[in-house]
Amino acid sequence: MRTTPRSLQPTSRRRTGGRSARVVHDVLEATVDALAATGYSGFSFEDVAARAGVSRTTIYRRWPTKQDLVRAALLRFAEACPIIGDTGSLRGDLQQNLRTLHDPEHAARQAGLLRALMADFDDPELVALARLVRERMRQPAVAAVERAIARGELPPGTDPDVVIEPAAFTVVMRQAIFGDRIDPEYGERLLDVILAGARAGAGVKR
Amino acid sequence: MRTTPRSLQPTSRRRTGGRSARVVHDVLEATVDALAATGYSGFSFEDVAARAGVSRTTIYRRWPTKQDLVRAALLRFAEACPIIGDTGSLRGDLQQNLRTLHDPEHAARQAGLLRALMADFDDPELVALARLVRERMRQPAVAAVERAIARGELPPGTDPDVVIEPAAFTVVMRQAIFGDRIDPEYGERLLDVILAGARAGAGVKR
Numbered sequence: 001m002r003t004t005p006r007s008l009q010p011t012s013r014r015r016t017g018g019r020s021a022r023v024v025h026d027v028l029e030a031t032v033d034a035l036a037a038t039g040y041s042g043f044s045f046e047d048v049a050a051r052a053g054v055s056r057t058t059i060y061r062r063w064p065t066k067q068d069l070v071r072a073a074l075l076r077f078a079e080a081c082p083i084i085g086d087t088g089s090l091r092g093d094l095q096q097n098l099r100t101l102h103d104p105e106h107a108a109r110q111a112g113l114l115r116a117l118m119a120d121f122d123d124p125e126l127v128a129l130a131r132l133v134r135e136r137m138r139q140p141a142v143a144a145v146e147r148a149i150a151r152g153e154l155p156p157g158t159d160p161d162v163v164i165e166p167a168a169f170t171v172v173m174r175q176a177i178f179g180d181r182i183d184p185e186y187g188e189r190l191l192d193v194i195l196a197g198a199r200a201g202a203g204v205k206r
Numbered sequence: 207m208r209t210t211p212r213s214l215q216p217t218s219r220r221r222t223g224g225r226s227a228r229v230v231h232d233v234l235e236a237t238v239d240a241l242a243a244t245g246y247s248g249f250s251f252e253d254v255a256a257r258a259g260v261s262r263t264t265i266y267r268r269w270p271t272k273q274d275l276v277r278a279a280l281l282r283f284a285e286a287c288p289i290i291g292d293t294g295s296l297r298g299d300l301q302q303n304l305r306t307l308h309d310p311e312h313a314a315r316q317a318g319l320l321r322a323l324m325a326d327f328d329d330p331e332l333v334a335l336a337r338l339v340r341e342r343m344r345q346p347a348v349a350a351v352e353r354a355i356a357r358g359e360l361p362p363g364t365d366p367d368v369v370i371e372p373a374a375f376t377v378v379m380r381q382a383i384f385g386d387r388i389d390p391e392y393g394e395r396l397l398d399v400i401l402a403g404a405r406a407g408a409g410v411k412r
Contacts, residue, residue, distance in 0.1 A: 039325065118324030118383070119245065127385050134384060161392065162399045169379045170372045177324070178340060179333050186367065189409055193368045197403030203395055 026052045027059055031073035036112040040070065040120035067125055074133045077113070081106065084140040090148035091195060094167065097141070098187045101171045111176035138164065155201045162203040167191055232258045233265055237279035242318040246276065246326035273331055280339045283319070287312065290346040296354035297401060300373065303347070304393045307377045317382040344370065361407045368409040373397055 030051035034043055043066060049056045063069035081100045084093050100106055120126045141164035148154045154163075167190045174180040197203065236257035240249055249272060255262045269275035287306045290299045306312055326332045347370035354360045360369075373396045380386040403409065 112328075114383075115324045115327050118321045121321050121383055121385070122318075131384055159392070159395055162396045165380075166372045166376045166396060166400075170375045173375045173379055174371075177320075177327055178337055179327070185412075186365070189365055189411070190368045190372060192408035193403035194372075194399055195403070196406045196408035197399035197401070200402045200406060202398035202402035205395070206391075 023052075023054060023058060024062070027054060027062075027069075028073040028076050031069055032077050032109075032113060035070065035073070036109070036116045039116045040123060040126045043070070045069070067129065070126075071129055071132065074129060075136060078133045078137050081137075084144050086144070086147065089151075090144055090153050090163075091191065093141075093144040093147075094164070094191055094195075095188075097168060098171065098191065101168060101175075102182060102184055102187060107175050110172065114172070114176045141165075154198055155204055157204040158198055158201075159203050159205045163194060163198050167194055229258075229260060229264065230268070233260060233268075233275075234279040234282045237275055238283050238315075238319065241276065241279070242315070242322045245322045246329060246332045249276070251275070273335065276332075277335050277338065280335060281342060284339045284343050287343075290350050292350070292353065295357075296350055296359050296369075297397065299350040299353075300347075300370070300397055300401075301394075303374060304377065304397065307374060307381075308388060308390055308393060313381050316378065320378070320382045347371075360404055361410055363410040364404055364407075365409050365411045369400060369404050373400055 027048060030048045033051055034047045038044070038047065045056050045059055045066070048069070049059055052059075059069065063072060084097045087093050087096060101110075117126065117130075121130065138160075142160045145154065145158060145160040145163055149156055149158060167187070170190060171182050171187060174182060233254060236254045239257055240253045244250070244253065251262050251265055251272070254275070255265055258265075265275065269278060290303045293299050293302060307316075323332065323336075327336065344366075348366045351360065351364060351366040351369055355362055355364060373393070376396060377388050377393060380388060
């Protein structure tokens, strides 16, 4: 018998809204872990069910296909990173993003996931999922660039794709492939270079 | 006895020295193909021998371990890319590099290799090899930045790592993960941003 009063249960658990939300949370976390362990081609509902401690039927009922389940898990993983908020300056917005990438736990999990999935990026189904996740992560970054243009921090017509992805991709690739521990000062310098170049108008689409 | 005057010996084929050099070439090419097909963990001498049409003994004699063979093949693959020469300007040097990355055949082969190897980048042996290859590819890029500083194109103290890797890594990651076909104008714009930022002194190490 459970004797712990609800009010003493850890907060995140409670806020998510009961057993059903807990199952969703556990299954999607287990899906990310399973992907990191076996990649996309080796992925199975059995593995996820075992990791989450639920039955396969429970999973199938909500996510009938592998694609449905992986899509939901990757989108949640992407949303869990505090990517880019509105800090009042473009530099602040992008710094927030880099800080997430520098967090060792997040970096390790992201690198593991990327390494495991990479071999299957010749599968159009997975490429489509990756593009969806990227687009979801890209939207707040594009919005940050638009705010910067509106504030006069960047010239109108600046291509967001020369501002938002280069710093992140460089850091992710160095971590995931070469196992680099990124010096935060390096990250700042990289942002400085990109922002100074973009401010000078070098990123305007002609 | 040698009868051909050295000055008349024409091509790379001859200079590299006959059958033995041909075997080296074939084995190292086959090694890259085998890596792209099976990754590092699934890699075998048998597979390479079959692909190159030579005996396993022929391979073992020259490269006693998997690490020796893969190191030699990756270094040759890296050297075969006309990474960065001395064109007289930093922009020209880096453009040459980007052009290699935009070449569809090279891009596909590099993306395939990276995708196949990625899952094994938790193996310290492979990470050590990757770092070696990267260092070999980085040297001409660092030299290009040093020439640019000497010519007054960049301020002294500019960190080469905020100039040379970001454009290349962004392009490689977009190709290998998202299957993007990179618009050459995008590549130029990315270079423009990085070079304008570095010229303005934003990449100087403090």
